[in-house]
Amino acid sequence: MAEPAEGTGTAAVWENPQSRSTEPDRGIRAQVVSQSPESLTLRDTLQLTVQVTNSSDRTLTDLQLRPQRQEALGSAPEVGVSLLANEGEYPWTGEFSPVAGTRLAPGDTVEVPLSLPVADLGIGTAGVYPLLVNLNGDLGGDGSSYLSGARTTLTVRDDSADGADGADSDDGADGADGAAAPFTLLWPLAARTTVTPAQVGDAPDPATLYLADDSLAGELGEGGRLRDLLDTYRDAVADHRVDEATCLAVDPALLQTVQRMTRGYRVAAQAPSPVKEPTRLRDRWSHHDDDGPVADGSGKDAAASWLSDLTDVVSGGSGGSGDGSNSTDRCVVPLPWGGADPSAVAATGDPRLTGETMTRGTQTIEEVLGVQAARGVVVPGSGYIDPDVSGVVLPGQTTVVNDATTTADSGGDATTTPVVDLPDGARALRYPAALGSALAATGTAPSTAAYSDPWMRRHLSDDGPAGRMAAAVAVLDLEIDRARRDTGAGSGDDSGAGSVLAVPPAEWTVDGADARTWLAAVTRHLSDGSARPRSFGDALTGASRPGTATAPGADPAPVDAGEIRYAAQLAGHITDLADIMSDDPNIALTRTTYTRPIFDDLLRALADTRRRVADESAATRSAEAGRMDRVGQLVHDLRTSVSLLPPGNVFARASDSSPLLVVARNGLPLPVKVRVDYSSAPGVALNTPGVQQIPAQGSVTLQMTTDIPDDLDVTDLTMQLSTPDDVQISDAVTVRVTSAHGVNAIVLAVAAAVVVALAGVATVVWRRRRFAKRGPGAG
Secondary structure (H helix, E strand, O other): OOOOOOOOOHHHOOOOOOOOOOOOOEEEEEEEEEEEEEEEEEEEEEEEEEEEOOOOOOEEEEEEEEEEEEOOOOOHHHHHHHHHHHHOOOOEEEEEEOOOOOEOOOOOOOEEEEEEEEHHOOOOOEEEEEEEEEEEEEEEEEEEEEEEEEEEEHHHHHHHHHHOOOOOOOOOOOOOOOOOEEEEEEEEOOOOOOOOOOOOOOOOOOOOEOOOOOHHHHOOOOOOHHHHHHHHHHOOOOOHHHHHHEEEOOOOOHHHHHHOOOEEEEEEOOOOOOOOOOOHHHHHHOOOOOOOOEOOOHHHHHHHHHHHHHHHHHOOOOOOOOOOOOOOOOOOOOOOOOHHHHHHHOOOOOOOHHHHHHHHHHHHHHHHOOOOOOOOOOOOOOOOOOOOOOHHOOOOOOEEEOOOOOOOOOOOHHHHHHOOOOOOOOEEEOHHHHHHHHHOOOOOOOOOOOOHHHHHHOOOOOOOOOHHHHHHHHHHHHHHHHHHHHHOOOOOOOOOOOOEEOOOOOOOOOOOOHHHHHHHHHHHHHHOOOEEEHHHHHHHHHEEEEEEEEOOOOOOOOOOHHHHHHHHHHHHHHHHHHHHEEOOOOOOHHHHHHHHHHHHHHHHHEEOOOOOOOOOHHHHHHHHHHHHHHHHHHHHHHHHOOEOOOOEEEOOOOOOOOOEEEEEEEEEEOOOEEEEEEEOOOOOOOHHHHHHHHEEOEEEEEEEEEEOOOOOOOOEEEEEEEOOOOEOOOEEEEEEOOHHHHHHHHHHHHHHHHHHHHHHHHHHHHHHHHHHOOOOOOO
C-alpha cells in the first residue's frame, strides 16, 4: 500500500508550506461564496458575493475591496499554481471600492455583492484568468492595510461563441481546426450512510435497520445534497448530449441503505445486541437496557421519494451508453461498496471481502433499480490502484484512475492515450489528474487528491466553495482546449485520443448551485461544439496502449498497514464464526446473510470517504478504528454465545460408569456442530460423545464418563467446545472430579464419627434414666 510521506498530518503533506506565504494571519478571512455566470464574454458582467469573517478579538472597520488579476493561463495545471500565489503576484489592479457602513465585531460575518464588468478588468481577449478580490480594512484602530484575498478563477469566451444555437455538431466553434473533444462525465451518488456498527442479518424478514444518526434523511429530503444532485442530473439529461456523455456512478451500499429506510428504521448509537442472555425472574425488576436511547428515523418518506425518482431516471428516456440490455436504460456504474478502497481491501488477502467489493455492486444495482449496471469496472475513490495488489483487484477488469499514476509505454503520444493495458490483463481508463484534483477540492468538504502534486497543495478551506468550483470549471475549459488540439492533430478516428473524462469525488459535497454551475459548463461545451459526447461504454472500449500503474508518493491519508492488518484479522474471525454454523433447509436464514452486515462494517472501515479532508481526517480514522473495535466485540460475543455449562464445580464420581452431565448451549440462530475437547492429568480420560449438533438458539445435554487411575483421588478436568476440526469455540470450564474410593473413605470416616457420637448420646440417656428409676437417696 502507498504510505504517506514523512510528517503525515502536517503541512508538509496537506499543503505546500510556501502557499500564500505572505498572506496576513490576523483572523480576517475573505472568500467568494457565489459567482455567476460560470463563464462570460467580453461584454458581460461578473457577479460575485464576497463573504468577510472576523475571527479576531478586535473590531474591523473601513472595509474596501479591489479586484486584481493575473494574465491568462495556458494549461490546466496552471490553475492550481495560480491559487498558491500571494497578493503581490496579481499584477493588474483595479480601484478600491469602500463597503459603506460596515463594522464587523469579533465573530461577525458580512456578505458583500460585487458587480465587475469584464471590460473594467482590463481583459481584452478570451482565456482563463485568476482573480483576487483584495480586502483592506482597519483592524482595531491600526490603520488600513491588506487583510485577506478572496481568490477565484474567471473563464472569458470569445464573443463569437456567445449565442451558440446548440445544434448537433461535432465541429468546434473555434480553435484546433474545428475539432470537438470527446467528453465523458461520471455523476456520483454516494454518502456516508452512518449505519450503526455491529449489526447482523436476518431472514425471511430483513433485520431492522439502525443508523447512528439521521443525517441521511436530511440529504435525501428537499434541499438535501443527494436530492439536489439527483434533481440537477435529471434536469441536465433532458439535453440528449449531456445524457449520452454522462454515466451515474452509484454506491450500492447507499442504494441498499435507502431501500431499507423505506421500510422504516431506528436511530441509535448502538444497535441491540444479537446475543441476549436469559434474565432470571428475580432480576427483571432491576434489569436495565444498556443499548442507549433509540428513536424512530424521520427519513422513510424522503427515502422512498428519492429512490422512486432515481429508479425513474435510470430506466427512462433515451440516450446514454446504457451498458444494459434495454436501450432506454441510462448508464449506471457501481462504486466500491461503502466507499471501500479496493487496494486496501485486496491487501487484506481475504477472499470474502474482495468478492463483496468486486461483484456485489452490480447485483445490488440490478436488484434495487432494475437496470443492468456496467460490469468489470472499478472506480477507486483514491484515484489509483496500488500496483502491489492490482493482480487481485483487476484481473480482466477496467479501473478508472487518474493519468498521474499510470504511464503509457513509448510508441506514440502517451499523454493522449485514454486507456492503457496494465499487467494481469487489466485496463485503466484515465482521467486528467488536474481535473480530478480540482473537482476533489469542491464542495463543503473539500479533499486533497491522493495523487496531486504535493507542491500544488494548499489549505482548501481558505477558499469559498464557489471559488473552488470556478477553479474546477476553469480546469475543465483548459483540458477541453488541450484535448481539442490533440484531437485535431490526430488521425480523425474514434480512438478517443484527446478525450476528457471528468470524475468528481464519490461523496461530492457540492450544493445545488455548484452542481448546476458545473453542468452549465458541461452543457456549454457540448452545445457550442468544443466538445462532443462520448459514452462511458465507448470510453471503456477505446483504443489502448500497454502501460504501467504506480502509487502516488505522498498520499496524505491512505488506509495504512495497521488498519489493513486489523481488518484482515477481523475478517478471519468472522469467517471462523460463519464456519461454526451450519445452514439448515428448515431455516430461511443462512450463514452468508447473517454475517454479511459484519463484513460490510469492515468495508466501511476501509473507506476513502472523508479520509483526505484535512479538517476531518483524524476524526474519520478514529471513527473507522472504533467501527472495527465494535466488530471485534460483536464477533467475540457471538462466538462465546456457544458455551459449555457444567452442573457444578465438583463432580463426585462413584464409579467408571458414573455419568458426567454437561449442557452445551447455542446462542446463534443456526445449528452448530461441536465436539468436547478436554485437558487433564496424565492417565485421566474423558469419554466424549463425538460430534454433536446443537440446535439454533437451543441446547443439548451431553452425557460423558471418565476413566481415572485408582490412586488418584481428586483431579481437575478442563473442557471446551470445539469445531469438528478442533478449532476452539467456547471458553474453557474446569470441573473438580473426586474418585469413588476417595468418596468412600470420607463417607466411612463420617459414619464412624456419627456412630461414636450416637454411642455417647445413648450412654448419657441410659444413665439418666437409671438414675431417675432409683430415685433420690437410693444407693
